[in-house]
Amino acid sequence: MVGRIRNRRFAAKVVEVDEAAQLIEPGDNVGMSGFTGAGYPKEVPGALAKRIAVERACGRPMKVGLWTGASTAPELDGVLAEVDGIDLRMPYQSDPVSRTKINAGSLDYTDIHLSHVAQQVRQGIFGHLDVAVVEVSGITEDGRLVPSSSVGNNTTWLDRADRVILEVNSWQSAHLAGMHDIYYGTTEPPGRTPIPITRPADRIGVPYLECPPDKVIAVVETESPDRNTVFAEPDAVSESIAGHVLDFFADEVHRGRLPRNLLPLQSGVGNVANAVLAGLETGPFRDLTAYTEVIQDGMLRLLDAGVLLTASATAFSLSPAAADRFNRDAAAYRDRIVLRPQEISNHPEVVRRLGCLAMNGIVEADIYGNVNSTHLMGSRVQNGIGGSGDFARNAHISIFVTPSVAKDGAISTIVPMVSHVDHTEHDVDVIVTEQGLADLRGLSPRRRAERIIERCAHPDFRPALRDYYDRARRGAFGFHTPHLLDESLSWHQRYVVTGSMR
DSSP: OOTTBOOHHHHTTBOOHHHHHTTSOTTOEEEEOOBTTBSOOSSHHHHHHHHHHHHHHTTOOOOEEEEOSSOOOIIIIIHHHHTTOEEEEESOOOOHHHHHHHHTTSSEEOOOOGGGHHHHHHTTTTOOOOEEEEEEEEEOTTSOEEEOSBOBTHHHHHHHOSEEEEEEETTSOGGGTTOBOBOOOOOOTTSOOOOOOOSTTOOOSBSSBOOOGGGEEEEEEEOOOOOOOOOOOOOHHHHHHHHHHHHHHHHHHHTTSSOTTOSOEEEOSSHHHHHHHHHHHHSSOOSEEEEOSEEOHHHHHHHHHTSEEEEEESEEOOOHHHHHHHHHHHHHHTTTEEEOBHHHHTOHHHHHHHTOEEEEEOSEEETTSOEEOSEETTTEEOSOOTTHHHHHTTOSEEEEEOOSEETTTTEESEESSOSSOSBOGGGOOEEEETTEEEEOTTOOHHHHHHHHHHHHSOTTTHHHHHHHHHHHHHHSSOSSSOOOTTTTTHHHHHHHHHSOOO
């Protein structure tokens, strides 16, 4: 055999993509690879969407259940949503077409913690998994599968599906082989055993995915890039937020609550996260580690600079330029990056043991520290909770970051009461905006409110928040967490009616 498929049994199953798409039946639940635009199948979803469109035109509507690791790309989520080909989508999405149909009520969506997916699929909570469509970067002579740029839930898909379609993508670097740590030791209660990770660099599994050849019904060859995200350069707001976070870390080190090399970092995706990572590159901290979901541009730069020793994740989320650099130099990163199944990268037991420093973005926070990270005005889902809950609930310190205003100042991200709760005040240690940082640890609800208003709210909204809080302290039903129930969501209602919270 030559090329990326080096096993004769798998090579004999190579077919054209349209033939592979015909092997997915109406009503099937399909587990597809992919996590934040990395490692998703590039060809089969499009061919399946075309087939669904033809079936509908012939009066035979066809839908499938779509399960992934997290968000994917328009070539997967978008094309299937466009033809109304998705029955139930889980566990996370960020596609605009999918989002529109979910919020219109024409596409069912279940938003769950990413660490819970594999267990719930094993338990049959979402029904039976019929087909797995998984991208790999190669197949070895002895039939082992070399994972690509994300692992996500691929171990579960390959294990639980009746039928498997593989996409072998030669765009992915051949030097990915050996970077992955695929753990097959997860068991269900009451026989569950500890996950033996005590450092982010620990490898406890094998470098390959396993799948019996008899399960594989088709192999499709591709050479298509991941849909990588173009991140804008950090602006003044992002840099200000990053500065507050870095000052906080320095103070925690000074107080003896963090070691000089901090603790393993977890960072959500986005410009603020990359701004924090950029600050770490030039800051005083060295010999850092990361135990997170995704590796972004900033983490590659920290690895290049020698500031970051090891990064453990389940996927990449890189700009096109960073993806090209990684593919070119993947061999140099292989011993410093570990890609794991998301059930392990996000596992609460490991996050708590390692003492991760969790940094995640939000939609809004209220004056008592409750956080909404998923919904606009209480009703419209934006993306999903992703892994933020896996880390926030179990982190050594849980930090949430956001600009203080949105929509050109029409929306305050600090509100009297959040319109949807993803993270309760009990799981929120620190809130940061460009205005300042509020350390909420050890504070009663009223002390939290005073600190959040004074340190995090935008000056345009701060007087109104003070007024609400002062009147609530005098006229609420109780005074532990004082609220005026007839006003607590009025800011959101005002925005819905007038287009502004002002």
